[in-house]
Each structure stands twice: as structure tokens, then as C-alpha cells.
Amino acid sequence: MKLLYFAWLRARVGCAEEEIELSPAVRDVAGLLDWLRSRGGGYAEALRDLSIVRVAVNHDYVGLEHPVQEGDEVAIFPPVTGG
Amino acid sequence: MIRVQREDFDVGAELERLAAGNHRIGGVASFIGLVRDMGGRERVSALTLEHYPGMTEKKLGEIETEAHRRWPLDAALIIHRYGRLEAGDRIVLVAAASPHREAALAACQFLIDWLKTDAPFWKREETPEGDRWVESRAEDKVAKRRWTAHPE
Numbered sequence: 001m002k003l004l005y006f007a008w009l010r011a012r013v014g015c016a017e018e019e020i021e022l023s024p025a026v027r028d029v030a031g032l033l034d035w036l037r038s039r040g041g042g043y044a045e046a047l048r049d050l051s052i053v054r055v056a057v058n059h060d061y062v063g064l065e066h067p068v069q070e071g072d073e074v075a076i077f078p079p080v081t082g083g
Numbered sequence: 084m085i086r087v088q089r090e091d092f093d094v095g096a097e098l099e100r101l102a103a104g105n106h107r108i109g110g111v112a113s114f115i116g117l118v119r120d121m122g123g124r125e126r127v128s129a130l131t132l133e134h135y136p137g138m139t140e141k142k143l144g145e146i147e148t149e150a151h152r153r154w155p156l157d158a159a160l161i162i163h164r165y166g167r168l169e170a171g172d173r174i175v176l177v178a179a180a181s182p183h184r185e186a187a188l189a190a191c192q193f194l195i196d197w198l199k200t201d202a203p204f205w206k207r208e209e210t211p212e213g214d215r216w217v218e219s220r221a222e223d224k225v226a227k228r229r230w231t232a233h234p235e
Contacts, residue, residue: 007205008216059138077220082204082229083175
């Protein structure tokens with residue numbers, strides 16, 4: 001699975017993108033975020049407050065209950081500020 | 084039409100092209116977003132716009148399609164820049180063309196309101212105290228909700 005990070009989330013996590021092997025225990029976005037937080041360090045800090053975290057799976061916004069699977073592109077970023 | 088680009092755009096030329104050759108169009112409404120030099124208490128001399136290539140184009144395309152679904156438009160345009168921009172620089176141009184002004188004006192506001200909350204762009208401002216990421220504004224969500232609550 002490909003993970004992408006943007007804006008201050010990228011800075012806190014410390015990388016723009018990474019390939020991960022999905023743990024069989026991870027079934028949805030909430031599970032993925034829990035798994036990332038368990039890595040500690042910048043991940044735990046970046047994902048502490050989910051009210052300022054948005055997630056897109058394959059270029060569409062999704063909620064915490066949305067399923068994830070191997071082959072997905074998952075992007076994690078703050079609320080957008082364009083325009 | 085959707086464009087995501089680093090370089091500046093010529094507003095006059097873009098608006099002219101939008102209506103060129105289509106004499107059904109009676110009005111073109113447009114909005115231009117600029118880099119403000121006051122981002123709060125401190126001066127903002129420049130900002131860098133980051134985006135999510137792929138998702139940006141998809142979301143802008145969906146916003147354009149939704150505008151066409153809601154209003155009788157002959158053409159719609161969204162151009163959004165990324166990269167480093169200085170105070171006064173153009174960031175975004177949205178425009179809508181229709182036989183009548185009501186649809187053009189409403190669609191133009193709709194395009195910029197939805198873009199603000201849905202298109203994956205992030206601004207990082209440069210200030211004398213250092214760089215900082217711009218936070219999203221609650222007012223932008225309220226502006227979008229207006230269109231969600233009362234679809235035409």
C-alpha cells in the first residue's frame with residue numbers, strides 16, 4: 001500500500017510517501033491510523049488529533065470506517081487551504 | 084475546463100477564450116484569488132502552495148461537473164496555481180459563462196466556495212517570524228454548506 005503525506009503532516013511524519021505492507025489486522029482507515037500511531041515518534045504526534053486530519057483513498061475523501069486494502073493509495077493530510 | 088499550473092495566467096485572454104465563438108453566452112462571471120500581504124498580525128511576503136497531483140485534478144473536475152449539473156452553463160473554467168507566489172500574485176481564476184447573468188454569477192461563487200473546501204491545496208506562508216502552515220477557516224465550510232443545503 002502506498003501512503004502519502006502532505007503539508008505539516010508530512011513535516012511531522014518525516015517523509016512525503018512510503019510503501020507499507022498492510023497488516024492483516026488492518027481493515028479500515030481507523031485501523032490504519034491506529035497502526036501508524038503505534039509506530040510512535042512523528043506518527044504518534046502527527047495523528048494525535050484526528051479532528052485536523054483528513055484521509056483520501058484512491059483520490060476520494062473517506063471517513064474512518066472506509067475499508068482499506070493492499071494496492072490502495074492512501075493520502076493523509078490537514079484540512080485544505082487552497083483558493 | 085480545469086488547469087493546475089505553476090505559471091501565471093492572462094485573465095483577459097482566458098475569459099475571452101471561454102466565450103469565443105459561442106454567441107448564446109450573454110454573460111461571463113469570474114473570480115480571481117490573490118496572495119494577500121496580511122495573513123493575520125504579521126506581514127506575509129510570500130507563500131508556497133502545495134497540492135496533491137492526481138486528486139487535485141479529479142476534485143476540480145468534479146466541482147466543474149457539479150456546476151454544470153446545477154446551472155445552465157455554456158462553459159466553466161478553473162485555473163489554480165501551485166509553487167511559490169508573492170504578495171499580489173494571482174492564485175486562482177474561476178469563471179462561468181451562461182446565457183443569463185444569474186446562472187453565471189451563482190455558478191462562479193459556487194465554484195470558488197467548493198474549491199476552497201474540496202480541492203487538496205495547502206498554503207505555507209513566509210513571515211518575518213518564519214514559515215507557517217495556514218489553518219483552514221470555519222467560514223469556508225459555512226460558505227460551502229450554503230450550496231449543499233439549497234441545491235438549485
